Amino acid sequence: MDGRAEAPAAGTVLNALASGRGAAFAIDEHTTAEVRLDGDADDVRGEIAGAPDxxxxxIERCVELVTAEFGDGEGGTVRTESDVPMASGLKSSSAAANATVLATLDALGVEDVDREAACRIGVTAAREAGVTVTGAFDDASASMLGGVTVTDNRTDDLLARETVDWDVLVWTPPERAFSADADVDRCRRIAPVADLVAELALDGRYGEAMTVNGFAFCAALDAPTDPLLEALPDVTGVSLSGTGPSFTAVGERETLEELREQWETRPGTTRLTTTETSGGRTR
Incomplete structure (x- = not known):
């Protein structure tokens, strides 16, 4: 009973930490999960490639929840491998959860499961594993469904989804930042700005929403604003992604190639990619 699936990373349009509403867009960088189920196994053992500790x-909880609902509580193994750096603000946890849920369904031979419902299984696992503050439904829905999504994480409602075709520049500094460690109280102080960002996103003005979110959350999280200023006014949108440390900019490829030359002067890695429209899928 083997299954394999992948799900993309995502960048932030609106961080849900401030008000509970969030928005994100899928990026063409992926996490792959391989699941092997065994009806005689008592538990699930997980492994993350390149990160033995x-x-x-x-990912173990994702397998357990899926087998409890769609199987007979089988145990087994799950292994993930990723292009997405952990704790970088690029939704690595959501991508891993989505890929694992889909791979487990694949191993069970379960077809035609609603992908929004499958996404919610991963969100439940993230909450139970303590890896999210907001519930991460915005990040998880963008990763699972592709395109850009706007959500209310307090109720797990999908408020909007749209396919977007952007080139994407990502700069990831060498340090890591775990979203569960973010200063939630400081983020909640900018809730009025987050409400404005949500309205911009629901109006389809995603680039403007990203940029306002970027400046607001850089202030709340004491992150640098120079990457934002260097991107303006030529990009469609630019923001701190999640709680950082990564920054993402979207727009025309030629513009992003010029911006890349500036962002590459800093430590870390800079990647030029695109949005992802198909979301999570079995392989």
Whole structure:
């Protein structure tokens, strides 16, 4: 009973930490999950490629929840491998959860499961594993469904989804930032700005929403604003992604290639990619 699936990373349009509403867009960088189920196994054992000491509670819980609902509580193994750096603000946890849920369904031979419902299984696992503050439905829905999504994480409602075709520039500094460690109280102080960002996103003005979100959350999280200023006014949108440390900019490829030359002067990695429209899928 083997299954394999992948799900994309995502960048932030609106961080849900301030008000509970969030928005994100899928990026063409992926996490792959391989699941092997065994009806005689008593538990689930997880492994993250290249990170032998990493916490595997999230992916193990994803397998457990899926087999409890769609199987007979089978145990087994799950292994993830990713292009997405962990704790970088690019929704690595959501991508891993989505890929694991889909791979487990694949291993069970379950077809035609609503992908929004499958996404919610991963969100439940993330909450139970303690890897999210907001519930991460915005990030998870963008990763699972593709395109850009706007959500209310307090009720797990999908408020809007749209396919977008952007080139994307990502700069990831060498340090890591775990969203569960973010200063939630400081973020909640900018809730009025987050409400404005949500309205911009629901109006389809995603680039403007990103940029306002970027400046607001850089202030709340004491992150640098120079990457934002360097991107303006030529990009469609630019923001701190999640709680950082990554920044993402979207727009025309030629513009992003010029911006890349500036962002590459800093430590870390800079990647030029695109949005992802198909979301999570079995392989």
């Amino acid at each position: 990493a916490d595997t509670d999230l």
